[in-house]
Amino acid sequence: MDMIQQFRDVSEHPEAYARKWKQKNNGRVVGYLCSYAPEELILAAGALGYRIFGSGHTISRADGHLQSYSCSLVRGALEDVLSGRLDFVDGMVFPHTCDSIQRLSDIWRMNASTGFHIDAVLPVCLNTDSARDYMTDVLRRLKTDLEQHLKTDIHEENLRAAVETIDEIRAGMEKLYILRRDCPEQINGSDLHAIVRSSMVMDRREFLEALNRLLDDMETSASMPRRSAAKRLLLSGGACTFPDIYDIIESAGGVVVWDDLCTGFRQWSGRTHIGNDLLASIADRYLRRPVCPAKHAGLTCRGDELVRMAKENRIAGVIFLFLKFCDPHAFDYPYLKQRLDAEGISSLRIELEDQITAEGPLRTRCEAFIETLQKDM
Ligand code: SF4
Numbered sequence: 001m002d003m004i005q006q007f008r009d010v011s012e013h014p015e016a017y018a019r020k021w022k023q024k025n026n027g028r029v030v031g032y033l034c035s036y037a038p039e040e041l042i043l044a045a046g047a048l049g050y051r052i053f054g055s056g057h058t059i060s061r062a063d064g065h066l067q068s069y070s071c072s073l074v075r076g077a078l079e080d081v082l083s084g085r086l087d088f089v090d091g092m093v094f095p096h097t098c099d100s101i102q103r104l105s106d107i108w109r110m111n112a113s114t115g116f117h118i119d120a121v122l123p124v125c126l127n128t129d130s131a132r133d134y135m136t137d138v139l140r141r142l143k144t145d146l147e148q149h150l151k152t153d154i155h156e157e158n159l160r161a162a163v164e165t166i167d168e169i170r171a172g173m174e175k176l177y178i179l180r181r182d183c184p185e186q187i188n189g190s191d192l193h194a195i196v197r198s199s200m201v202m203d204r205r206e207f208l209e210a211l212n213r214l215l216d217d218m219e220t221s222a223s224m225p226r227r228s229a230a231k232r233l234l235l236s237g238g239a240c241t242f243p244d245i246y247d248i249i250e251s252a253g254g255v256v257v258w259d260d261l262c263t264g265f266r267q268w269s270g271r272t273h274i275g276n277d278l279l280a281s282i283a284d285r286y287l288r289r290p291v292c293p294a295k296h297a298g299l300t301c302r303g304d305e306l307v308r309m310a311k312e313n314r315i316a317g318v319i320f321l322f323l324k325f326c327d328p329h330a331f332d333y334p335y336l337k338q339r340l341d342a343e344g345i346s347s348l349r350i351e352l353e354d355q356i357t358a359e360g361p362l363r364t365r366c367e368a369f370i371e372t373l374q375k376d377m
């Protein structure tokens, strides 16, 4: 049996999966749009965390509420909810992130009918003395809010079990990335994308079991890591809502062996070091994980992290993949490119727009960039 097919199915039809899950388990679904939404608390409350990507349908209703120069993730998500495609969602958690998502939260609260609405106002500056206490308090408040809305008690042992499950997923995803980095032929890029997308939609325990089966299979059937002719690339940016990019890169002679995407490894990186105060331990992990451009943890932390990832994974080049009109990523780009230039790492910037990404010019740009890269890193 093709072990990846179930991930492809979920990735292509996430809404169908969530509806079925809800019916089968008589469960509740909590939607979110950003990797700073605390997965552990949603799982501990017995709900299904559902990452909303925007389904790529034509945008019309959302234009009545949002400027057309908002990113397609935000516009697409609003279109989906206004069109009734998210009617299975019982409540939303909006972590405080970029301006677009914060304003989307206001519009959503007033116009969408997806049940309860929680704004989790996380700290913006993550490396201050007070950030940990503040973040812990936000999580405490979120826990109480979820308990009230979902009519449940999140007991200490449930929260601990949820943290352990989410950490096992993080460990499994890291293993998957490493196995694939060392032998990219095992799984093509679009299948990796499907697995990552599924990780944010599927029942997390079901996902973990399926992931572990896949990892076992990969480990037993793995050929020795070998140097493939493809040039090794890293994708960096926000949400990747255009899985065809992987096929375009592969047919142009490249292979994506690592990423720094908010719908990629950034979602699952790091671990929770469980101490006496569980919520403080969870907060610690969110403060220590690779930072998004909507947060701050020092002037050079994103550049340092990108260079570290590029070197550790023997990357030949970096492709910055931004959604059009995504200001946070666009603001960071000049200095990130400068850092890569200083290290002799080539990069290409691509802007995508869900509705109108033209494949031909994109293919030509990828081919031209990949051709210029050194093969052996
Ligand atoms: S880039 Fe970061 S802050 Fe922006 S939506 Fe993605 S996870 Fe959230």
Ligand code: SF4
Pocket (backbone or CB within 6 Å): 071, 072, 073, 074, 098, 099, 100, 101, 238, 239, 294, 323, 325, 326, 327, 328, 329
């Ligand atoms: S793509 Fe950029 S602007 Fe859009 S939600 Fe993510 S961080 Fe915000």
